[in-house]
Amino acid sequence: MSTQAIRFDYNNVMADVIGEHGLTEAEIEAALPHAAAAIEAVYAQRAELGWMDLPYQDTSEIIAQAQAVRARADTLVVLGIGGSALGPIATQTALQHPFYNNLPRELRRGPTLFVPDNVDPELNAGLLDVLDLERTVFNVITKSGTTAETMASFIYFREALAKRLGQDKLVDHLVLTTDPKKGALRQIADREGYPTLPIPASVGGRFSELCSVGLFPAAVTGIDIDELLAGAAYADKRSQERDPRKNPAAMCALIQFLLDKKGKNMVVMMPYAQRLRDVADWFRQLWAESLGKRVDRAGNVVNVGPTPIKSLGATDQHSQVQLYAEGPFDKLMHFLFVDQFQVEAPLTNAYPDINELSYLDGKSFSQLLKAEGEATQLAIAEAGRPSIAHHFPAVNAFTLGQFYYMLEMQTAFAGELYDINAFDQPGVEAGKIATYALMGREGYDARRHEIEQARGRSRSEFVI
Numbered sequence: 001m002s003t004q005a006i007r008f009d010y011n012n013v014m015a016d017v018i019g020e021h022g023l024t025e026a027e028i029e030a031a032l033p034h035a036a037a038a039i040e041a042v043y044a045q046r047a048e049l050g051w052m053d054l055p056y057q058d059t060s061e062i063i064a065q066a067q068a069v070r071a072r073a074d075t076l077v078v079l080g081i082g083g084s085a086l087g088p089i090a091t092q093t094a095l096q097h098p099f100y101n102n103l104p105r106e107l108r109r110g111p112t113l114f115v116p117d118n119v120d121p122e123l124n125a126g127l128l129d130v131l132d133l134e135r136t137v138f139n140v141i142t143k144s145g146t147t148a149e150t151m152a153s154f155i156y157f158r159e160a161l162a163k164r165l166g167q168d169k170l171v172d173h174l175v176l177t178t179d180p181k182k183g184a185l186r187q188i189a190d191r192e193g194y195p196t197l198p199i200p201a202s203v204g205g206r207f208s209e210l211c212s213v214g215l216f217p218a219a220v221t222g223i224d225i226d227e228l229l230a231g232a233a234y235a236d237k238r239s240q241e242r243d244p245r246k247n248p249a250a251m252c253a254l255i256q257f258l259l260d261k262k263g264k265n266m267v268v269m270m271p272y273a274q275r276l277r278d279v280a281d282w283f284r285q286l287w288a289e290s291l292g293k294r295v296d297r298a299g300n301v302v303n304v305g306p307t308p309i310k311s312l313g314a315t316d317q318h319s320q321v322q323l324y325a326e327g328p329f330d331k332l333m334h335f336l337f338v339d340q341f342q343v344e345a346p347l348t349n350a351y352p353d354i355n356e357l358s359y360l361d362g363k364s365f366s367q368l369l370k371a372e373g374e375a376t377q378l379a380i381a382e383a384g385r386p387s388i389a390h391h392f393p394a395v396n397a398f399t400l401g402q403f404y405y406m407l408e409m410q411t412a413f414a415g416e417l418y419d420i421n422a423f424d425q426p427g428v429e430a431g432k433i434a435t436y437a438l439m440g441r442e443g444y445d446a447r448r449h450e451i452e453q454a455r456g457r458s459r460s461e462f463v464i
């Protein structure tokens with residue numbers, strides 16, 4: 001066992017600790033064969049699941065391109081959405097200074113990083129206001145190479161670059177990360193000669209953080225990407241254990257599956273560390289798109305899927321915890337705890353004469369945050385609500401890579417337990433098609449007509 005291993009404990013899901021809303025030892029025991037079968041089923045598909053091999057990739061091309069960008073840019077802007085933005089954001093938040101972009105250059109490990117992650121006009125026009133385009137590189141990331149939001153962003157910023165610097169300079173300011181063969185962005189890259197990085201064909205968007213999608217922006221900003229992969233490789237080894245009791249990802253998947261069957265169909269991820277805030281956001285996509293499905297593998301309508309919710313300790317103690325402690329018994333919580341923060345931030349003995357404050361004397365932010373996390377988990381357990389605790393020895397590239405991979409494996413195992421395809425997302429297509437119709441894309445006229453007619457029938461609205 002590595003000293004960098006994340007420890008997860010599920011004491012507080014057990015019925016003998018939290019009462020009737022927990023799981024009994026017998027319930028877990030009875031489900032172990034199902035979990036063992038899920039493990040086998042995932043490994044039987046390993047050849048098609050390219051993300052499972054990412055810990056072992058050769059990173060030299062990514063590092064070489066990152067070095068080249070570091071030499072010519074003060075700012076990197078990532079243009080992507082969904083799986084092409086959430087991972088880069090989560091890694092940056094986890095591993096960099098909390099005010100990274102505001103640090104003086106000599107204290108930063110690399111260029112500043114912006115990931116606008118939306119097509120809001122004010123956001124993107126506003127970003128242009130603060131960029132020095134001469135010293136900015138845009139990394140356009142899209143697996144499909146056609147996503148409307150990303151391609152619109154590419155067109156917008158490419159035009160700004162061309163106007164400001166001239167067409168012939170574009171190749172120095174764009175790096176395109178996309179499918180090696182398919183998609184509009186690949187076609188553009190080939191035609192206009194931009195540097196590119198491949199997203200392997202067998203790596204889907206929400207499982208792409210550990211390929212060029214997440215590794216390139218991380219390497220540009222000075223993160224040790226080989227260490228991220230070393231952590232993921234460690235989690236891979238742990239996930240290969242065929243006995244579910246020895247396999248953290250499988251056990252975690254099983255507990256969530258069993259609790260879902262008992263009505264705990266919401267999963268709250270609540271890190272007690274600012275660094276892990278956006279990991280909860282990344283996890284939301286992973287869990288939601290993978291497990292939220294209409295049909296099972298045999299085509300039966302099942303409409304399954306636990307709802308992932310992101311939360312943050314201690315911040316959301318003052319906004320959400322009332323609901324988690326006393327609302328419906330429909331949630332399982334994941335607490336993410338950190339043993340060792342990079343700084344402690346001590347408090348002085350400022351008001352020894354004021355009774356209500358003297359308990360803070362000589363303590364630190366780190367002590368307060370840890371105490372609040374432990375206290376919240378305890379209070380939630382005493383209110384009869386299940387929770388899992390994930391203890392990070394520290395937040396670093398190794399533990400982050402380990403956690404990403406563990407959650408990906410957990411998701412794959414859960415897909416088998418639910419007997420659904422965890423790797424497609426047919427439910428987002430309808431919205432895309434309607435967007436194309438509304439935007440006047442060729443071939444979508446009939447759909448546009450239907451939408452316009454439906455608008456005409458709208459009755460349930462009024463002006464406040």
Ligand SMILES: O=P(O)(O)OC[C@H]1O[C@H](O)[C@H](O)[C@@H](O)[C@@H]1O
Pocket residue numbers: 081082083084141142143144145146147150205206289425428
């Ligand atoms: O990387 P892209 O192909 O641009 O995809 C971006 C996102 O698009 C869709 O919304 C999919 O449901 C997501 O899984 C994906 O991450």
